[in-house]
Amino acid sequence: MSLKKYCSFWIEQHLFVIDSLKVTSVRGMGALTPVPGSRQDISGLLNIRGDIYLVFDVGMALLGRRSTKHIDKQLILLRHEADEFLAISVDLVGEIMDVWEDDFHPPGQPDHPDDLNMELPVLAGCVSGYSVQNNILVTLLDPQKISQMVSSEA
Amino acid sequence: MKKLRLKHQIALLVFVLVLGLSTIAAIGGFGLARTYQQVEHFTNVINLANTRAMVLRGNLLNAIRMEKNTILAQNDADAKKYSEKAQYFSSEFERSLTDLNPILTKVGDPLLIKELSDVNDSWLVLKNNQDNIIKLMGENTNVKAIRLINGDLRSRIDDIEKNLQEMTASDPSSSSPKRKSGIGLDVSKEYQVISLKQKLSYLLERTVLTLLRHNSEYDVGTMNSYSKQISEYMVELDGNVEQLKSLISLDQVNSIRLESDIKSIKALVDQVIAYSFKNSNSEAAHLTTTITPEYGTKADNGIVKIIDTLHKEVENSSSTIKDVYYSAITSILISAIVAFIVGVFVAQRISSSVNKGVTDVLNLSSNLAHSAIAVNKISIELSDQSEKTSIKSAEVSSMTDHISSNVNTMAAAAEQMSMNVASISSASEEISVNVGQISTAAGQTSKNVELVVQNIATTVKALESVADDARDGAKISRDAADLAQSATTSMSALDLSAKEVNKVTEIIKMIAMQTNLLALNAMIESTSAGEAGKGFAVVANEIKQLANQSARAAEEIAKMIEGIQNDTRVAVDVIGTVNETISRINASSTRIFEAVGLEVTNAATSTESLRSASSSVSEIARAIHEIAIGTTDMARNSSEVAKAATDVSKSSSGTAVATQGISSNIRVVTDAAQLTNQSADELTQASATLQQISIELNESLSELA
Numbered sequence: 095m096s097l098k099k100y101c102s103f104w105i106e107q108h109l110f111v112i113d114s115l116k117v118t119s120v121r122g123m124g125a126l127t128p129v130p131g132s133r134q135d136i137s138g139l140l141n142i143r144g145d146i147y148l149v150f151d152v153g154m155a156l157l158g159r160r161s162t163k164h165i166d167k168q169l170i171l172l173r174h175e176a177d178e179f180l181a182i183s184v185d186l187v188g189e190i191m192d193v194w195e196d197d198f199h200p201p202g203q204p205d206h207p208d209d210l211n212m213e214l215p216v217l218a219g220c221v222s223g224y225s226v227q228n229n230i231l232v233t234l235l236d237p238q239k240i241s242q243m244v245s246s247e248a
Numbered sequence: 249m250k251k252l253r254l255k256h257q258i259a260l261l262v263f264v265l266v267l268g269l270s271t272i273a274a275i276g277g278f279g280l281a282r283t284y285q286q287v288e289h290f291t292n293v294i295n296l297a298n299t300r301a302m303v304l305r306g307n308l309l310n311a312i313r314m315e316k317n318t319i320l321a322q323n324d325a326d327a328k329k330y331s332e333k334a335q336y337f338s339s340e341f342e343r344s345l346t347d348l349n350p351i352l353t354k355v356g357d358p359l360l361i362k363e364l365s366d367v368n369d370s371w372l373v374l375k376n377n378q379d380n381i382i383k384l385m386g387e388n389t390n391v392k393a394i395r396l397i398n399g400d401l402r403s404r405i406d407d408i409e410k411n412l413q414e415m416t417a418s419d420p421s422s423s424s425p426k427r428k429s430g431i432g433l434d435v436s437k438e439y440q441v442i443s444l445k446q447k448l449s450y451l452l453e454r455t456v457l458t459l460l461r462h463n464s465e466y467d468v469g470t471m472n473s474y475s476k477q478i479s480e481y482m483v484e485l486d487g488n489v490e491q492l493k494s495l496i497s498l499d500q501v502n503s504i505r506l507e508s509d510i511k512s513i514k515a516l517v518d519q520v521i522a523y524s525f526k527n528s529n530s531e532a533a534h535l536t537t538t539i540t541p542e543y544g545t546k547a548d549n550g551i552v553k554i555i556d557t558l559h560k561e562v563e564n565s566s567s568t569i570k571d572v573y574y575s576a577i578t579s580i581l582i583s584a585i586v587a588f589i590v591g592v593f594v595a596q597r598i599s600s601s602v603n604k605g606v607t608d609v610l611n612l613s614s615n616l617a618h619s620a621i622a623v624n625k626i627s628i629e630l631s632d633q634s635e636k637t638s639i640k641s642a643e644v645s646s647m648t649d650h651i652s653s654n655v656n657t658m659a660a661a662a663e664q665m666s667m668n669v670a671s672i673s674s675a676s677e678e679i680s681v682n683v684g685q686i687s688t689a690a691g692q693t694s695k696n697v698e699l700v701v702q703n704i705a706t707t708v709k710a711l712e713s714v715a716d717d718a719r720d721g722a723k724i725s726r727d728a729a730d731l732a733q734s735a736t737t738s739m740s741a742l743d744l745s746a747k748e749v750n751k752v753t754e755i756i757k758m759i760a761m762q763t764n765l766l767a768l769n770a771m772i773e774s775t776s777a778g779e780a781g782k783g784f785a786v787v788a789n790e791i792k793q794l795a796n797q798s799a800r801a802a803e804e805i806a807k808m809i810e811g812i813q814n815d816t817r818v819a820v821d822v823i824g825t826v827n828e829t830i831s832r833i834n835a836s837s838t839r840i841f842e843a844v845g846l847e848v849t850n851a852a853t854s855t856e857s858l859r860s861a862s863s864s865v866s867e868i869a870r871a872i873h874e875i876a877i878g879t880t881d882m883a884r885n886s887s888e889v890a891k892a893a894t895d896v897s898k899s900s901s902g903t904a905v906a907t908q909g910i911s912s913n914i915r916v917v918t919d920a921a922q923l924t925n926q927s928a929d930e931l932t933q934a935s936a937t938l939q940q941i942s943i944e945l946n947e948s949l950s951e952l953a
Contacts, residue, residue, distance in 0.1 A: 099775045101768075114775040120768045122761075168765070189792075190771040 098195050102188035102232070103170060105153040109232050110184075111191060116237045118171040120187045136244075137183050140169070147171060147181040150244050152235075156220075172237045180241055191227065198223030198234050257598040264594050268587020275583050279576020286572055290565040297351045297360075298558040304344040305551045308371075311337035312544045315378050318385050319532050331382045338375060345371065352554070355561060363554050370547035377539045381532040390529035393463045393520045397456055401516045405452045408509045412448065412492070415502050416441055444492045448485065455481045455517060463524040466534055475521055482514055599843075603850075725834035732827040739820045746813045753806045760799035767792035 100111035101120070126138035126149060135154040140147045149169065167183045174180065200223050220239035225232045314334035321327035345368060352360045455478055462474035489510055493503065770788030774781030 099771075101772060114772055117772050119772060120765055122765065187765070187768055190768065190775070 096195055097192050100191045100193055100234070101170065102191050103168075103184040104186045104188055105156065105184055108156075109188065109230055110152075110156075110235050111193070111232055112170065112172075112235050112237055114190060116173050118173050121169050121171070123167045123169055123183065140181065142171070142181075145174075145179050147179040148244065149181050149183050150240065152182040152184065152240065155243065172241075178241060180237075180244065182240065191232075193225060193227060193232070197225040197227075199225065254598070254601065257594075257601060261591065261594045261598055265587070265591050268583070268591060271587065272580055272583045275579045276576065279572065279579060282572045283569060283576065286565060286569045290562070290569065293351060293354045294558060294561045294565055297348065297355055298555065298562065300344060300348045300351060301551060301555045301558060304341065304348055304367075305548065305555070307337050307341035307344055308544070308547055308551065311341055311378065312374075312540060315381055315540060316536055318382065319529070319536055324388065324391075327385055327388070331385060334378060334382065338378060341371065342375075355558070357557065357561070360554055360557055363550050363557070367547050367550035367554070370543045370550065373543045374540065374547060377535055377543070381535050381540075384528035384532040384535075387526065387528035389523040389526035390463050393459070393523035396516055396520050396523070397459050397463070401456065401459075401513065401520065404509060404513050404516060405449075405456070408452070408506070408513070409445075409449060411502070411505060411509060412445055415498055415506070416445070416496055441492065441495050444488050444495065448488050448492070451481050451485045451488065452513070455485075455513075459517065459520045459524070462521065464530070465524075466527065466530045471525060471527075475525075478517060478521065482517065485510065485513075719837075725830050725837060729827060729830045729834065732823050732830060736820060736823045736827070739816050739823065743813060743816045743820070746809050746816065750806065750809045750813075753802050753809065756802040757799055757806070760795045760802060763795035763798070764792055767795060 099114040101114045101117045102109060102111045104110075121142075124140055124142070126140055128138040129136060132138075135151045137149040137151045140149050147169075167185060168187045169181045169183055170187065171179075171181045220235050220243055222234040222236040222239070225234065311334055314330050314337055318327050318330040318334055321330055345364070349361075349364060352364055458474050458478050458481070462471055462478070465471050465474065489506065493506070498506065767788045770791065771785055774785035774788060777784065
């Protein structure tokens with residue numbers, strides 16, 4: 095088992111992580127082009143150096159409500175496959191965390207007694223595992239599953 | 249207002265001011281009472297409801313969490329602990345729900361009551377579900393099955409395998425002359441025994457695995473198929489054991505032991521299957537992943553709606569309190585302005601009334617002066633007449649000496665003259681008395697005017713003192729206004745500087761945030777680079793720390809700037825208020841100074857006029873006194889003339905010329921006396937006028953007093 099780097103981010107008071115190798119870059123929110131008639135969790139389209147990214151409001155998808163904690167959201171650009179350019183909008187990008195791979199337990203076996211996320215069935219779609227770091231519950235998201243979630247309900 | 253005395257007018261002004269202040273106080277009190285009511289409603293009802301709703305939500309989520317932890321507990325002690333906590337939070341939730349109901353009723357929004365009722369309905373389902381889960385977890389059959397599998401069953405299987413190993417090793421057929429195997433059997437038999445033992449182990453292992461699958465399964469159909477599979481394994485196991493027994497010769501003890509072991513395994517398998525079929529843990533897990541999320545989310549959403557509605561109520565209450573507060577302030581200001589206007593109006597009326605009184609006094613003084621001049625003329629005329637009368641009387645006297653001895657006819661005329669002169673004398677005496685009275689009245693008037701002059705002088709001194717104070721006050725006000733203005737200018741400059749610093753601070757924060765993102769991107773790229781990126785990762789980390797420090801410093805500066813700006817705004821407001829107050833004081837002082845100046849000038853003029861009137865009246869008194877003396881002399885002379893005429897009457901001689909002269913002289917005296925009488929009448933009238941003027945002056949002065 096090895097120590098891996100994870101890119102962390104906050105949505106409201108919940109801390110999530112994504113494998114750093116699956117992340118291209120992080121940036122502030124630019125000028126979004128909204129897509130009329132699209133789902134509520136699709137924030138819009140963003141042109142970054144010629145590539146058109148679909149911006150996905152992961153907070154809306156995971157928690158079922160639009161987070162109002164931060165006015166200026168930030169973006170995490172995910173490594174794209176083929177023609178899929180996906181970015182997720184988050185409240186605040188956190189640190190790059192070093193976590194042992196096997197610290198993450200699959201869903202259904204949480205370590206933390208204050209696991210709020212267990213109550214929300216929608217999370218199971220893209221959650222890979224949970225871990226407790228410094229007494230804070232950290233939820234590992236799978237970018238592939240996020241992408242599937244975006245395209246499956248489109 | 250004209251008919252009221254000055255002290256009544258001042259009393260009216262005071263009454264108006266007190267009434268105005270009372271009105272302001274009443275309106276202010278009413279406004280404050282309304283504000284208090286709103287604040288109380290907000291504090292005691294809405295805020296309390298909000299707090300209780302959030303406590304309710306917390307209890308709900310904790311109860312659900314503890315329920316899940318009960319299921320996921322690794323051992324019985326933890327399961328019991330979490331189930332007790334779940335029950336505790338459930339009872340707390342119910343208590344919070346009961347407490348919240350009356351408070352939401354007080355808020356008065358029927359939607360809130362409905363939402364709470366929906367939450368209650370969802371909770372009833374959740375509570376029932378929780379009780380079932382706790383009961384099922386108490387049974388804990390799946391865990392017991394696993395314990396049996398991993399405990400007794402495994403050890404029994406190990407025992408069988410060990411026993412079989414021992415049994416096959418001590419087989420008596422080992423003395424056979426046939427080719428010996430390691431276990432004393434021929435090869436084919438040995439092979440069969442090994443194969444059977446392996447099959448036995450395999451069957452037992454498959455049984456264990458199938459039992460585990462059976463235990464973790466929720467669907468009854470699948471469980472039945474697993475049970476069927478396990479039964480087949482048991483039948484096969486029996487077959488294998490029989491074959492094994494036939495291949496190896498077991499003594500009775502071993503045989504019984506083997507049978508006993510197989511029997512106990514079967515019994516354990518049956519027990520495990522029975523536990524698995526009860527499936528209490530799976531059932532509890534199923535309940536917690538189906539019913540709990542559905543109704544838990546419903547209840548949570550209901551509570552969130554209640555909290556959102558209460559937040560809106562908070563905003564509404566806040567704006568209502570503001571409105572009430574502003575309306576109270578507006579009412580107070582309007583009342584103050586109205587009271588001020590009414591007070592100024594009343595004061596203006598009183599001031600004009602006082603001015604009118606002073607004007608009346610001046611007019612009266614002027615009239616008094618004119619009357620005094622008239623009296624003076626009259627007295628001059630009287631004096632001329634008296635002189636003429638004296639001259640004529642002297643002539644009469646010399647004439648009568650000449651005719652004293654010889655006129656008979658003069659006797660009757662002289663007698664008549666005596667009678668006329670006697671009446672002149674009495675009339676002159678009467679004149680003398682009346683003039684004496686006029687003199688006394690004029691003297692009294694003069695004294696009264698002197699008193700008025702003295703009072704006016706005192707008033708002038710007081711007014712001059714007030715004017716000095718007002719002038720000093722105006723000067724001080726101007727100085728204070730200048731200071732306040734310069735302070736306001738300094739505060740404005742400070743505020744501008746603070747705003748500039750704030751802008752720079754925002755830029756620093758933006759730069760810190762961008763630097764942070766840059767450092768994160770550098771870390772991500774260094775991760776992609778793998779080992780080669782480790783050095784870069786260190787540099788990126790340092791940059792990130794620097795960015796964080798910058799952001800923190802900028803935050804602290806922004807907080808300080810905000811504090812300074814708030815203090816500056818407060819100071820500017822206070823200085824503005826002071827400035828306004830000083831301006832108003834300055835204006836009032838100027839007006840007072842001008843008004844007092846005017847009054848002093850008027851008072852000085854009045855004093856001068858009154859003094860001259862006083863001196864004129866004194867002169868009048870003196871002249872009248874002299875007239876009185878002259879008139880007395882005239883009376884006395886007339887008496888002597890009467891006596892002389894009587895002597896002439898007694899002697900009865902004289903000449904016609906002398907008699908005519910006497911007659912004519914007496915006629916002249918008579919004319920003179922008539923003129924004197926007329927003059928005396930006019931003097932009496934003038935004195936009466938003067939007396940009337942004095943009375944009116946007294947009245948005006950007493951009004952002023």
